[in-house]
Amino acid sequence: MHRYFVEIIHYISVVLLMACSFNAHATDFVATVSSQTEDVQLIRELEGIREFRLANGLQILLISDERRSYTTINLVYRTGSKHELYGEKGLAHLLEHLTYTGGNTHPDLSAEYRQRNMMTMGLTSFDFTSYRTTLSAEQQSLDWVLDLEATRMSQFKFSVDNLHTALREVIGEKENTDASGKNTLIRRATSSLFFWDAYGKDPIGIPSDLRNLRLNELEQFWETYYRPDNATLVVSGKFNEKNLLSLITKKFAFIQKIKQSVKPVYTSEPIQDGEREIVLRRKRGAAALMVAYRTEPFVHPDAAAAMLLCQIFGGKEFGRLQHYLIETKIAKNMTANLTFMEHTGALLFGVNQEYGLAIEEAKSTLLSTLENVRNQAISQDELNQAKQILKDDYIKSRRDSDALTTELNNFIASGDWRLYFLLRERIQHMDLASVQRIAESWFVATNRSLCILKEDENLVLRNPASKLNLEEQLQELGSKKTASSVQ
16 A cells, blocks of 8 residues: 545545656556547436446446535556456555555655655555545646546656666555564454465565566566456545536547456365364563454445454454453453455454463453354344444445545455445344354354464574575586596
8 A cells, every 4th residue: 555645634544655666667557548429328316326337348436525625536457466366466556565566657746745745555455556635625736636646547657767666665655564463363363264275375475486576577467467358446535427427428538448358266265164263472472362354345245244243252342252351351352344345354352461471361361252142042132233333334434525535446346335234234134043143154164364473582494595595506516526536
């Protein structure tokens, strides 16, 4: 992820860094320019969100909110780390950061954002890459941002120097996030759920892959996935719809990527056949643990249960883990995280300890609370409270069009933005028997991945050998044979 801050807006988020390389190689356009201006078509309207589409396939979502004095633009590409090949882990993330270097068209892009008092943030996930900018609601600012995003989609003009700049940022980000015990636990617990699926590899990337990626490999990825028929442009806040659509058409309608359509991802994770446990050790730091259970993607009817179970067990107000772990002083604090990908999902529950608190007792209590759901059935009162919390969250979200612009990312990447509303309805219609059935099927040892972080003052880590030159090593064989023959 990449972001810049401006004076009028303060936006806090996790940041994925970017990397790139420079050479004289630069492609002007992997697009053809149409001689005709193409009209934009209204596709549908749902709860104040209006969907349009250009003839080249670009999907446009408009969320008008006259209460706001500014506008937010979020361009979402339905591509992320799941599309990376072996040896390319982190390519999508690196490309995101590369585009923020500005290349030949915007040599100092960060300065241009600051001069215009804009906030921008890039985010690379498993299923999507998004570029979000918040700007003042005036024609000049809107024109500049849309022109920039159209350039990002239609031109690849970057150098090896750009690549090196982005690479330093990405490597730095990875080092910073690796220092966080929580981030490490989430990554390891999630990755051990997915041995085959690309979801087992963190979008931030693998340093050895990142350092060996070349500019032409990023260009090929960009050419394949940064295309109008693989993108959704979300605009929220204050704007004139007629003028905005005219401007979008002017900026984007000419882009006609000629490369073949995006290839589907076929790999799917097999059924897990046993519990998985990982122990991490560090010389200093309080113990912690994270348990993850595989769930279902947004499109699946059972995804609504994941939202409810996250509240029933991990909620701060009435969650079971709050009662059994925190109120009893067994653990310092606990967290509950829910993640959805296009083809799957995961529920994660974490525990952080203070010095002196036993991690084994926390582990035992955590697992027994979750996996004893058969004997301690979910009550109707628990379900009702969870539904009310999620209902209130949806109401807040719909009132905050700026936040909604980003919340739609995962739903767009999962196939259709309307899944946001479908999930809301399914949550409220989920009955107690269904939630109980799903909890019993998910919270089992054979669907579990557990990661424990322990302090070990005597920690010794193996330092793997660096890559060796084969020919140099084989010379040793020749010298030994010569010595043997002399004897």
